[in-house]
Amino acid sequence: MAEQIIINPLTRISGFLQVQATVENGVVTDAANSGLLFRGFEKILLGRNPFDAVYYTERICGICSAAHAVASSLALESAIGIVPSEQGQVMRDIVHGCEFLQNHIRHFYQYTIPDYVRLPEKFPLFDTVGNDFRLTPWQTETISKHYFDSLKISMQAHEMEAVFGGKAPHNHGVFIGGVTAVADADSVIRIKSLLSGIQAFVNTAMAEDAQTIARAYGDYYHMGGGNGNLLSYGCFNGYDSLGTLYLNPDALINGERIKFDERNITESIDTAWYSGKDTYEPFETVSEPDMQKQRAYSWIKAPRYLGFSCEVGPLARQILSGCYPNHVSAMDRTMARVYETSKIASILSLLLEQVKPGIQMQNRYELPQQSKGVGLIDTTRGALGHWIKIKDQKIAFYQIITPSVWNFSTRSGRSLGPSELSLIGTSIKDSKTPVEIGRILRSFDPCVSCATHVLCTGQESKTYQVVS
Amino acid sequence: MNRRDEANKVICELNACLNLLNSANDADPKSNILNYMRCKIYDLYLINNLETGQEFISQANKKSFPAQSGQTFTKQELAKYNGKNGMPAYVAVDGIVYDVSNSAAWGAATHFGLSAGNDLTTQFASCHAGQPILQKLPQIGKMMNEQSESDQR
Amino acid sequence: MNNLNQINDSEDNLVNCLMREAHSRFSKSENPQMNLVWLELTGCSGNIISLLDGDHPDFSFLITHMVNLVYNNSLMAAEGNVAMQKLKAVLETPYILAVEGAVATANNGYYNIIGQMDGKPLTALMAVKMLGERALHVIAVGACACHGGVSAASPNPAKCAAVRDVLERKVIELPGCPCHPDWFTGTLAHILLYGEPELDEQNRPLMFYIHTVHDRCERRSLFEQGIFAKKLGDEGCMFKIGCRGPVTPTDCPVRKWNQHVNWPIGGSTPCIGCAQFGFPDKMEPFISYDVTE
Numbered sequence: 001m002a003e004q005i006i007i008n009p010l011t012r013i014s015g016f017l018q019v020q021a022t023v024e025n026g027v028v029t030d031a032a033n034s035g036l037l038f039r040g041f042e043k044i045l046l047g048r049n050p051f052d053a054v055y056y057t058e059r060i061c062g063i064c065s066a067a068h069a070v071a072s073s074l075a076l077e078s079a080i081g082i083v084p085s086e087q088g089q090v091m092r093d094i095v096h097g098c099e100f101l102q103n104h105i106r107h108f109y110q111y112t113i114p115d116y117v118r119l120p121e122k123f124p125l126f127d128t129v130g131n132d133f134r135l136t137p138w139q140t141e142t143i144s145k146h147y148f149d150s151l152k153i154s155m156q157a158h159e160m161e162a163v164f165g166g167k168a169p170h171n172h173g174v175f176i177g178g179v180t181a182v183a184d185a186d187s188v189i190r191i192k193s194l195l196s197g198i199q200a201f202v203n204t205a206m207a208e209d210a211q212t213i214a215r216a217y218g219d220y221y222h223m224g225g226g227n228g229n230l231l232s233y234g235c236f237n238g239y240d241s242l243g244t245l246y247l248n249p250d251a252l253i254n255g256e257r258i259k260f261d262e263r264n265i266t267e268s269i270d271t272a273w274y275s276g277k278d279t280y281e282p283f284e285t286v287s288e289p290d291m292q293k294q295r296a297y298s299w300i301k302a303p304r305y306l307g308f309s310c311e312v313g314p315l316a317r318q319i320l321s322g323c324y325p326n327h328v329s330a331m332d333r334t335m336a337r338v339y340e341t342s343k344i345a346s347i348l349s350l351l352l353e354q355v356k357p358g359i360q361m362q363n364r365y366e367l368p369q370q371s372k373g374v375g376l377i378d379t380t381r382g383a384l385g386h387w388i389k390i391k392d393q394k395i396a397f398y399q400i401i402t403p404s405v406w407n408f409s410t411r412s413g414r415s416l417g418p419s420e421l422s423l424i425g426t427s428i429k430d431s432k433t434p435v436e437i438g439r440i441l442r443s444f445d446p447c448v449s450c451a452t453h454v455l456c457t458g459q460e461s462k463t464y465q466v467v468s
Numbered sequence: 469m470n471r472r473d474e475a476n477k478v479i480c481e482l483n484a485c486l487n488l489l490n491s492a493n494d495a496d497p498k499s500n501i502l503n504y505m506r507c508k509i510y511d512l513y514l515i516n517n518l519e520t521g522q523e524f525i526s527q528a529n530k531k532s533f534p535a536q537s538g539q540t541f542t543k544q545e546l547a548k549y550n551g552k553n554g555m556p557a558y559v560a561v562d563g564i565v566y567d568v569s570n571s572a573a574w575g576a577a578t579h580f581g582l583s584a585g586n587d588l589t590t591q592f593a594s595c596h597a598g599q600p601i602l603q604k605l606p607q608i609g610k611m612m613n614e615q616s617e618s619d620q621r
Numbered sequence: 622m623n624n625l626n627q628i629n630d631s632e633d634n635l636v637n638c639l640m641r642e643a644h645s646r647f648s649k650s651e652n653p654q655m656n657l658v659w660l661e662l663t664g665c666s667g668n669i670i671s672l673l674d675g676d677h678p679d680f681s682f683l684i685t686h687m688v689n690l691v692y693n694n695s696l697m698a699a700e701g702n703v704a705m706q707k708l709k710a711v712l713e714t715p716y717i718l719a720v721e722g723a724v725a726t727a728n729n730g731y732y733n734i735i736g737q738m739d740g741k742p743l744t745a746l747m748a749v750k751m752l753g754e755r756a757l758h759v760i761a762v763g764a765c766a767c768h769g770g771v772s773a774a775s776p777n778p779a780k781c782a783a784v785r786d787v788l789e790r791k792v793i794e795l796p797g798c799p800c801h802p803d804w805f806t807g808t809l810a811h812i813l814l815y816g817e818p819e820l821d822e823q824n825r826p827l828m829f830y831i832h833t834v835h836d837r838c839e840r841r842s843l844f845e846q847g848i849f850a851k852k853l854g855d856e857g858c859m860f861k862i863g864c865r866g867p868v869t870p871t872d873c874p875v876r877k878w879n880q881h882v883n884w885p886i887g888g889s890t891p892c893i894g895c896a897q898f899g900f901p902d903k904m905e906p907f908i909s910y911d912v913t914e
Contacts, residue, residue, distance in 0.1 A: 517847055519847070519848050519849075519857075520848070524667070539681070551912050552911040552912055553911055557912075570847070571867050572835055572844065572860065572866075572867035573867045574860070575859075575860050575861070575863045575864045575865055575867065576861065576862060576863030576906060576909035577911045577912050578863070578905070578906065579868075579907075580868070580899055580903040580904075581902055581903040581905070619913075
């Protein structure tokens, strides 16, 4: 007999997600994940000053805000015809890299660890009915201590970000041309000093903790897999003198490495609550909401590359760049994120060596009457794209496809999105406490604030067996 | 040339204009001379507000001249003074036109969604009635009342 | 505790004393007596991230010595109905409610569902009303909760409202985008030690929201001398570019951000008025070049 498991809210993510899994004979046979938050950024941006888009789009998300600032700046540069200097690129990527560090450390400790480690009971924040904790008391105590130690480390990552960014979250330093700050010895050495402490933590405590989790929960290397399609827009690349420090845009589709071409990106609203053209290219249209649509179950759209659903994020980047073996699972995602944290820290070290003091990289920019531009960048959770059209010097069109839309995509035809695919086939030991589901989905690092500038409403609650 | 030398040069030119005015009999040359003097006075204004190290470039022939004190504005004329592209920023409240170009609350010639170059009588009354704000702003002139404006057309 | 000495402005003596007192008194307590519910609603959830960036007191001190944080979507171990039951259970206890994010009201609030409680969707609107009524204090954290913020920016597709518009009780307002962690922990400390802090006519604590950014800006003398930046990154006053410092009453110039390392104007970007009511629509345009001649 099939039973439905509903988890709402899926906590320890950014934003609001409902998971609905169909379980037969203890195995998940179907899954529907729904984003539950609507603001409507694409509508909000219309008619505004294009320069303001950088600061507006940051407010899509509080934990990856610099990502949107970078993508928006790139889109504007593309529309205005600005090519930042290498110095501008280097300094902007330093700010971006700091956001990576902050996000990954917080995702590992604050979002992931409570799934695997019984944190101290005296804190009601850590109350849980989870009953699959496998670590020894010593391991539990060590990682619990590191949970609290990591708070200072991730805080310092944001402190680093603020050196060139002004403040974090929601830094204003990232802009067209690079950043607004002018570097000096004081700011460079401050970043170096903070980075040194962060690197030490990431390469010792965080690396060891990840290994401890991986060894104790090795079964998760065989759970939460996917279709193997991976996509990246590239990041920390394209420098004049440094070349590529991480990876260039790349795609692995059906086992074949494909040369990335942005024209292969489409989006579908097949089972999402929108009306309009079913499948379109990003510059074509922003769909209108339609709550009455049959078959729809989420407001997260379905982006596809050459018609295939793709996974994006640290694992995709680590595999595509050759840093990690081609193996996709919940634990692989978590480990790849930890390895990537160390990689980004090293990249930041290299970038810092390139910073030259006293260089002003800003100009007085003029808006074209009419133009369009696109900004594609891989960021904390994966591939992020901003598409802008300018008319009469105002924003006439703005499309955003975030990494979490790729990963938490609705189904389109018979093509399932990565997060739903990852649940199908999972054995659930205890349907009253289905810890497997949260562990798998959190490995994607969902950001539903990003995936849903979208809407989920109107769904009547069905009489499912609600599992705690 | 330093700031003082520039200013002295303009003052000499103004003196020469005054001499010309004395000897001019017809209205046309007088009007032209007066316009020219007005431009030179604006040059003095610019010299006085130069940033350190900034080079003086005469604006005498440009149209972006601050309005004469006591000028009367139509709505269309006021709209030009929106603070952009070299124009000063003026707003009208209760028929009086004020210069907000250097008023701290008017960053980028805007204030809480309102733009310079407009009559903001209603908005001012709803937010700042009774507050001693206007007396701190330089007065530039008056709004033409609507009857006179339609008579002119 | 060294960073406490970095706030030298004599106007902030209350805050300095408060921080020292809080640390001293709270460190001695074994278990906090007061519960804290932190609801994330229709927003970016950036204020809880900002809170994690606080230091002295930091998040660890907050949950160890100041309050029991019983509910937060980003951080709590529990999920699903177990998490929802914690919201019900806290109603019977003394608690403070912190809310970030606006309240989506379109379609009866279904534009933002924060969970499923006893088989039914729990909207942001229902949650804030349920928790707001019985809380000892309600603190709206961040621009969206205080006045709609970016979530309510025109045309406000989700019909977002401020927390104060949906509750019939006093709400302490901590606007900012995000709210500075110290503004929250300082307000919370005051409540726990001395009761409700002194508030202005908009219910903002005078401790933090009294002088404008312009009043204490490090570039103020440049404004007075008429030395203006023509582009971002210039050393001049950013008034012509569109700085909203003159109309924004926060202590950003002296407190700065992220352990006092910097702040927007220090990073050569103008204040965009993120902590003033009317942000963002009435603080636009943020960046203008055509006024800088």
